[in-house]
Amino acid sequence: AQKITQTQPGMFVQEKEAVTLDCTYDTSDPSYGLFWYKQPSSGEMIFLIYQGSYDQQNATEGRYSLNFQKARKSANLVISASQLGDSAMYFCAMSPDGSSNTGKLIFGQGTTLQVKP
Amino acid sequence: DGGITQSPKYLFRKEGQNVTLSCEQNLNHDAMYWYRQDPGQGLRLIYYSQIVNDFQKGDIAEGYSVSREKKESFPLTVTSAQKNPTAFYLCASSIVLFSGHNQPQHFGDGTRLSIL
Numbered sequence: 001a002q003k004i005t006q007t008q009p010g011m012f013v014q015e016k017e018a019v020t021l022d023c024t025y026d027t028s029d030p031s032y033g034l035f036w037y038k039q040p041s042s043g044e045m046i047f048l049i050y051q052g053s054y055d056q057q058n059a060t061e062g063r064y065s066l067n068f069q070k071a072r073k074s075a076n077l078v079i080s081a082s083q084l085g086d087s088a089m090y091f092c093a094m095s096p097d098g099s100s101n102t103g104k105l106i107f108g109q110g111t112t113l114q115v116k117p
Numbered sequence: 118d119g120g121i122t123q124s125p126k127y128l129f130r131k132e133g134q135n136v137t138l139s140c141e142q143n144l145n146h147d148a149m150y151w152y153r154q155d156p157g158q159g160l161r162l163i164y165y166s167q168i169v170n171d172f173q174k175g176d177i178a179e180g181y182s183v184s185r186e187k188k189e190s191f192p193l194t195v196t197s198a199q200k201n202p203t204a205f206y207l208c209a210s211s212i213v214l215f216s217g218h219n220q221p222q223h224f225g226d227g228t229r230l231s232i233l
Contacts, residue, residue, distance in 0.1 A: 004159075035221060043205060045160075045224035091159055103148045103167065103211050104175070105222060107159035 002027045004092050004108035011113050013082045020067070021077040021111045023092030032096050034075040035105065036066065039089040048090075051075060082115045089113075119144045123208050123225035129233045130195065130202060138193045138228045140208035147213040149191035150222060153177060154205040163206075166191055167213050195230065203231050 003026040013019035025034065036048040051059045051066045059066045067076040079086055089112050093105040121142045130136045142149065148167045152160035162175030166185040180199025185191055191210075195202045206229075209222040 037224075043207075043227045043229075045207060045209070045222075047221040047223070050221055093160075103150070103213055103220075103222070104162055104165060105150075105160070107152075107161075109159045110157075 002029070002094060002096075002106050004094055004106055006092055006108035006111050008111045009109070011111055013079075013086075013113065013115055015084060015115055015117050016081055018078060018080045019082055019113065021079070021090050021092075021113065023075045023077065023108060025073050025075060025092070025094050027073075027094065027096070029096045032094055034066070034068070035093040035095070036064070036075075036077045037091045037093060038086075039091060039110070041088070045091070049077070079113075084115050084117060087113060087115045121208060121210055121223055121225035123206075123228050125228060126226070128228055128230045130230060131233050133197045135194055135196050136202075136230070138195070138206055138208075138230070140191045140193065140225060141189055142191075142208075142210045142223075142225075143189060144210055144223060145188075146210035146223070147188070148211045149185070150209040150211075151175075151181070151183065151191070151193045152207045152209065154207060154227075160207060163193065205229050 005024045032053045034051045038046045049061045049064045051068045063080045065078045089110045091110045092108040095105050124139045150165040151163040154160050164183040166172035182194045207227045208225045211222040212220040
């Protein structure tokens, strides 16, 4: 069965510093996609970054990068130069790619990030 | 502006009552999804639909029903059979690719449902 594990319920980071949010996954699918979403206190889910299992390079989107280690089945999110507006809950999610792609996402439990001024 | 609109923002349900949550998208996406989020938890899939007039159960479909009569609309009914409906409900949509890489899901702002 597919599963996403986020082991850090809460994290603190000082403004302007970098922070890594951990995500490990379990799947037997040969092809899959990994996503990170941000959920502010208002509740909406904001897509941040995507990594395909066959992508050769780690994904980057502005201040967000994904540290993808396929052998270890980890897909950690790195936020550089943290800002106060980064305070939110962050979710890692997975979906199969390729012919079994139904678009369904499996979510982890989330990590709450608080950025200190 | 393209996006997903969920209504109402807050909803209260009486015992034995069915309530319907609205989800409309103007992104021309084929696929739509309903998720439930309990406090401090991740999202769990209730139902999803990849095409009009077709939908599939997710992981926690019991006590819920959906319809997909139009591409733009995917309403969710919380029936009286759902004994613990208090949660935050999120609707999402995405492009469907039947081969190749996933596309990100775009989410609405959610509906908070409580029991009176």
